[in-house]
Amino acid sequence: MTLPNTHIEIRNLNAFYDRTESALKNVNLEIPRQQITVIMGPSGCGKTTLLKTLNRFLELTDGAKISGEVLIDGENIYSPDRDVMEIRKKTGLLAQRPYMLPMSIYENVAYGMRIHSLTRGKEMDAAVQHYLEMAGLWDEVKDRLHAPATRLSIGQQQRLCLARGLAVEPEILLGDEPTSALDPISAANIEKLLLDLKHQYTTVVVTHTLRQAKRLADYVIFMYLGEVVECGPAKEVFENPKMERTRGYLAGQF
Amino acid sequence: MSNWHFRRKHVAESIAKFFMLLSFLIVAASLISILWTILSKGLPSLSWSMISQTPKGGYYLGKEGGILNAIIGSLLLAVGGTIIALLISLPITLYLETYIAKTKWARYVRLTMDILWGIPSIVYGAFGFTLMLSLGLRASLLGGIVVLALLEIPILTRAMDEVLRLMPDELKHASYALGASKLQTAVRVIIRQMMPGIVTASLLAFGRGIGDAASVLFTAGYTDRIPTSLSSPTASLPLAIFFQLGTPYPEVQNRAYASALILTLIVLVISLGSRLLSARLSRFINK
Numbered sequence: 103m104t105l106p107n108t109h110i111e112i113r114n115l116n117a118f119y120d121r122t123e124s125a126l127k128n129v130n131l132e133i134p135r136q137q138i139t140v141i142m143g144p145s146g147c148g149k150t151t152l153l154k155t156l157n158r159f160l161e162l163t164d165g166a167k168i169s170g171e172v173l174i175d176g177e178n179i180y181s182p183d184r185d186v187m188e189i190r191k192k193t194g195l196l197a198q199r200p201y202m203l204p205m206s207i208y209e210n211v212a213y214g215m216r217i218h219s220l221t222r223g224k225e226m227d228a229a230v231q232h233y234l235e236m237a238g239l240w241d242e243v244k245d246r247l248h249a250p251a252t253r254l255s256i257g258q259q260q261r262l263c264l265a266r267g268l269a270v271e272p273e274i275l276l277g278d279e280p281t282s283a284l285d286p287i288s289a290a291n292i293e294k295l296l297l298d299l300k301h302q303y304t305t306v307v308v309t310h311t312l313r314q315a316k317r318l319a320d321y322v323i324f325m326y327l328g329e330v331v332e333c334g335p336a337k338e339v340f341e342n343p344k345m346e347r348t349r350g351y352l353a354g355q356f
Numbered sequence: 357m358s359n360w361h362f363r364r365k366h367v368a369e370s371i372a373k374f375f376m377l378l379s380f381l382i383v384a385a386s387l388i389s390i391l392w393t394i395l396s397k398g399l400p401s402l403s404w405s406m407i408s409q410t411p412k413g414g415y416y417l418g419k420e421g422g423i424l425n426a427i428i429g430s431l432l433l434a435v436g437g438t439i440i441a442l443l444i445s446l447p448i449t450l451y452l453e454t455y456i457a458k459t460k461w462a463r464y465v466r467l468t469m470d471i472l473w474g475i476p477s478i479v480y481g482a483f484g485f486t487l488m489l490s491l492g493l494r495a496s497l498l499g500g501i502v503v504l505a506l507l508e509i510p511i512l513t514r515a516m517d518e519v520l521r522l523m524p525d526e527l528k529h530a531s532y533a534l535g536a537s538k539l540q541t542a543v544r545v546i547i548r549q550m551m552p553g554i555v556t557a558s559l560l561a562f563g564r565g566i567g568d569a570a571s572v573l574f575t576a577g578y579t580d581r582i583p584t585s586l587s588s589p590t591a592s593l594p595l596a597i598f599f600q601l602g603t604p605y606p607e608v609q610n611r612a613y614a615s616a617l618i619l620t621l622i623v624l625v626i627s628l629g630s631r632l633l634s635a636r637l638s639r640f641i642n643k
Contacts, residue, residue, distance in 0.1 A: 162529060164458060191535030201530045204548040204641040213544070214534040250640040263530070270534050 109135035109304045110156065110274070113171040117151050120165030125151045127328045129170070133321070138296060138305045140315045140336070143325035144356055149308040152325065153278055156306060157193040158186050174274070191218060194267030194303075196280035196292075200259035202251035203266075207243050210251045210262055214270035229269065237265035238295055257288025264295060275299065277307040281314065293317060312352065316340060324348050394620060398613030406614055411580045416599040419607045423615050425582045426596035431622070432497060432583065433576055433592055434566035437504025438512075438558055441565075444505070445512035446554070450542045453520045454528075466517065472510035478570035480507045485574035498586040500576025507571050508561035515560055519553030520546070527642055549641050552634040559630045563623050569594035593619040 110133040117126035126148050133139045141149045154160040155172055158179060171178045179189045191214075203210050211230045215221045221229045230247070234240040239261045243254070251262060260280060267275065277296065281289035296305055296318060309315050315322065319336040324347075332339060332348045343349045350356060405422050412421030448465070456462045484503035493499060527549060531541040547554075569592070577589035578599070593615055600612035 157533065159529065159533070162525075162532065187535045187537055189535075190533055193533075195533040197526060197530070197533075199526070201524065201526045202642055203527070203530060203545055204551075206640070213531075214536075217534065217536050217540050217544070252640065252642060266534065 107135045108132040109174065110306075111171075111173040111176075112152075112155075113173070115152075115155060115170035115172065116168070117148075117155060117160060118167045119163070123328075125328050126155070129330050131323060131330060131333060133304065133306060135304050136301055137320035138300045138307060138318050139321040139323065140319035141306065141308045141323045141325060142310070142312065142315045143331075143351070145310060146327075147325040148328040149310075149325055150278055151328075152323075153276055153306060153308050156274070156276055157190050157195060159190075159195070161186075191270050192272050193274040193276055194264070194270070194272040196260065196263055196267065196275070196277040198279045199283045200256060200263045202254075202259055202262065205251065206248045207251045207254070207262060208247040211265050211269050214266060218270055220269075220271065233265040233269045234262075236268055236299070237261045238291065239265060255288070257284050257291060260284060260288065260292055261295070264292070268299075273304060275303045275305045277305070279308055279310060282310070312354075324351060326351075391620075394613050394616045397610055398615075398617035401607070401610040401614040402617060406611070407618065410582060416596055416611075417603055417605075417608065419605065419611070423591075423593070423596050423611075423618070425580060426591040426593045426615065427618060427622075428582050429497075429576070429590040430566050430593040430619070433500045433504055433572060433590060434562050436497075436501035437508055437565045438562045440501060440505035441508035441512050441561055442554070442558055445509050445516060445557075446547075448509075448513050449516040449520060450546060452517055453523075453546065454538045454542045466514070469510040469513050469517075473514060476570070477507055477568045478573075481571040481574050484571065488575060494587075495575060495577025495589045496587045497576060497583045497590040500572045500590055500592070501586075503571045503575045504565040504568070507568065508565050511561045511564055512557050515557035516550060516553055519550050519557070523549055524642070551637040552641065555630045555634045555637065559627060562626060566623065567594060567619065569598055593622075 110131075112129055112131040112133075115126055115129040116124055118124050129152065141152060143149050151160065154163075155168060156174075156179075160166045160168055168180070170180075172180060174189070174192065178184070203213055205213070208230055211233050212221075212226055215226065215229060231240060231244075234243060239258060242258060243249075243262075246253075251259065254262060260283075275296070280296075281292050284292065293314065296307065299305070300320070307318060309318070316336070319340075321334070322336050322339040323333040324331045324339065324343075324345075326347055332343060332345045339348065340352065343352060403422075405420075407422055407427060408424060409422035410425045411423065412418045416423070452462050452465055456465075480503050484499060484506070488494070488496075488499050523546070527545065528541055531545045536544070572590075572592050573595060576592060578595050579589040579591050581588070581591075583590045597612045597615045597619070600608050600615060603609060
């Protein structure tokens with residue numbers, strides 16, 4: 103199983119939380135470049151844990167341990183000489199619920215560019231506008247850029263999170279059930295944005311709804327109890343699943 | 357049987373509610389009677405000369421002059437003490453939250469702060485006094501500020517720590533996800549998020565500092581003059597009240613209530629001001 107255009111490769115990955123059985127069991131995967139890969143499976147199957155290994159967020163959880171390798175562009179992000187901040191800068195994250203930085207709409211987008219010194223002075227205004235436009239939010243906020251970001255609706259907040267993430271110039275976008283807290287219209291907005299952006303970014307989205315997986319996926323990973331049951335191009339997995347468990351899940355049995 | 361069972365529950369609830377209400381009434385009545393006492397006794401003695409002049413005729417024993425030296429002294433002591441305490445407490449709190457959160461070291465730091473909070477202020481005063489003697493310093497504005505800062509550090513640290521523990525981890529994570537360091541996250545995100553908490557904690561510490569007599573008795577001293585430098589002895593409002601109340605003259609005793617009224621007004625104005633500031637600052641924070 104080798105993809106023609108692998109961006110992320112996972113080798114023999116195991117993850118554990120304190121005193122519990124392993125959350126990820128010997129995961130081996132390849133994730134294609136500039137497509138949407140959807141990780142699906144019933145809750146507690148390790149989807150979010152797997153996603154968190156891709157930007158080294160798992161180490162923020164107390165007692166979480168990990169072994170194995172995650173290679174982005176062929177380089178292991180867990181090798182001791184890698185800088186965790188540089189890895190996270192390369193990967194934008196959309197969390198389940200948007201959390202606004204305690205500052206204005208403008209400063210939320212500018213924050214990442216400021217901490218990495220990507221843009222300065224007069225160019226900042228143009229850059230902020232550019233990323234807000236990419237996230238489809240510019241027209242709604244252009245007259246109140248300096249209002250607190252917490253005033254936005256939750257759907258707007260999630261799009262601001264996207265703009266904020268894009269502003270640090272990542273190569274990979276991660277979504278951890280990014281629409282689960284949103285109303286249907288806002289959710290559809292986020293899905294459309296992810297589809298629009300997929301040719302520029304390698305996108306990995308965790309979802310617990312099969313319908314969303316079908317709408318978004320180019321490539322699918324189906325997980326169950328910490329293991330990868332099946333993975334492959336969306337068309338193949340959805341129309342012609344090889345494994346009994348996958349067939350059961352697609353038929354709505356669990 | 358079940359009827360009786362339910363009636364007993366209702367009776368128990370009524371009794372409990374009665375004692376809760378009683379406790380509240382005791383507190384409310386104390387507050388009102390304190391305010392009534394200082395207003396009714398202090399207001400007649402309160403005059404412009406009281407707040408615009410220094411004492412005449414010896415250390416607060418005179419019936420003439422005012423307590424300007426103590427007003428300025430107290431403000432300098434409490435503002436100075438609170439600023440220094442904040443400069444020390446804020447890094448402690450951020451370190452607790454960002455670097456050693458949930459480790460045993462964090463528990464030790466919190467325990468230490470709780471013990472320090474419980475130490476009576478006269479002990480801080482005595483400690484400060486001994487320290488100053490060994491350094492060859494005399495009672496001074498600087499000595500008072502340093503001791504008040506020591507007294508306020510545990511209050512500020514624990515009050516800000518409690519605010520920070522309410523902060524969702526996801527907010528920190530939102531910053532980490534963008535590739536920010538812990539320091540950048542602490543300085544640019546966490547401090548902003550806790551701004552209203554910093555204001556409230558500072559107010560709590562300021563109130564304790566400006567109202568404390570025992571810690572400044574030996575360390576800042578007492579004088580009729582307005583301090584001119586950090587090494588001048590400095591008067592304070594709590595000590596002014598203490599000395600005025602200790603005289604045998606009823607007129608001077610009533611001036612003590614006027615001093616108490618001024619002290620209360622200072623705390624009130626600062627409370628209201630910080631509430632307004634806090635409300636403005638919390639517009640931006642994530643709730």
